[in-house]
Amino acid sequence: MTLLTPEQVLTLIQTGRSLQNEELSYLAIPNADIPGANFERAYLRHANLSNIHCPGGNFQNATLIHANLTQANLQEAQLTGAKMNVALLTDAQLQGVFARGTRFHGTQLDRTNLSQALLQQSDFGECQGRQTCFKAANLQGADLCLARFPDSVWAEAILTEARLNGTEMMGAELTAAVLQRSQFIEANLSGADLSYADAVAASFDKASLRNALLFNASFDHSSLQQTDLQGANLTQTSFYGAQLEGADLRGATLDGTDFREAVLELANLSGVDFSTCQVEGAVFSDVQGLDAKQRSQLFQRGALNLT
Secondary structure, three states: OOOOOHHHHHHHHHOOOOOOOOEOOOOEOOOOEOOOOEOOOOEOOOOEOOOOEOOOOEOOOOEOOOOEOOOOEOOOOEOOOOEOOOOEOOOOEOOOOEOOOOEOOOOEOOOOEOOOOEOOOOEOOOOEOOOOEOOOOEOOOOEOOOOEOOOOEOOOOEOOOOEOOOOEOOOOEOOOOEOOOOEOOOOEOOOOEOOOOEOOOOEOOOOEOOOOEOOOOEOOOOEOOOOEOOOOEOOOOEOOOOEOOOOEOOOOEOOOOEOOOOEOOOOEOOOOOOOOOEOOOOEOOOOEOOOHHHHHHHHHOOOEOOO
8 A cells, every 4th residue: 555645746746855765556646747756766566657747757776566657758767777567558658768677577568669768688578569669779688588579660779689589579670770699589570671680690590580671681690590581581681601500591582692601501492592692601411492403503603512
């Protein structure tokens, strides 16, 4: 039970008082206009903060588990270290928030705007968020495993060393995203746009990139073992030194694609045209779908193990 009434809370905020460390669980102040309010380390479990206007607010290390923040405006708020597990943030405005190490685990994020947010090391595991916007956000080292973010926006986002294993990102936009050393093992990125993405040394083992657009993206030294690349557009994509063992490239579009030093052992290459690709040093052991003429042409251009 809350120890302060909603009226008392609003009066304290309006007079510039801090609510640090206050027990405010189940507090209900929907639609409150409280810019810059200080809730640092406050307990706000199950609080109803829907549609509040609190840009620049301080929620550092606050507990907001199961809180309702639907349509809340928290732009540039301080959320570092906050516990927001299983909260409702549908249609919330969180542009530019500071949320390093924040726990969003299991939170509802449909249409939430987190563009340009600082979210390093934060936990988004098992979150649900259709059309969520992470444009230009910094998610370095974040945990997004088993989350569902279909049709979401990650353009220019930094996901270096982030974990997205089992994450569903069908139709997502990741143009120019930085994915270096990130993990997308068994993730679903079918139909996603990864044009100009930097995925150097990332892992996409057993992931689905079916019908994805990878125009001019870099997957140098990445692991794509048993990855589904059927129907993907790989125009100008670089797989230099990549591990593509057992990958399925049936029907993929290749034009100026770089496979130098890549390993394509056991890959399915039916319907794939390598005529404009760089293949020097690429390993084609036991691949499927190549006829004798294609094998001969690839061998003449420096590909290996085509017998």
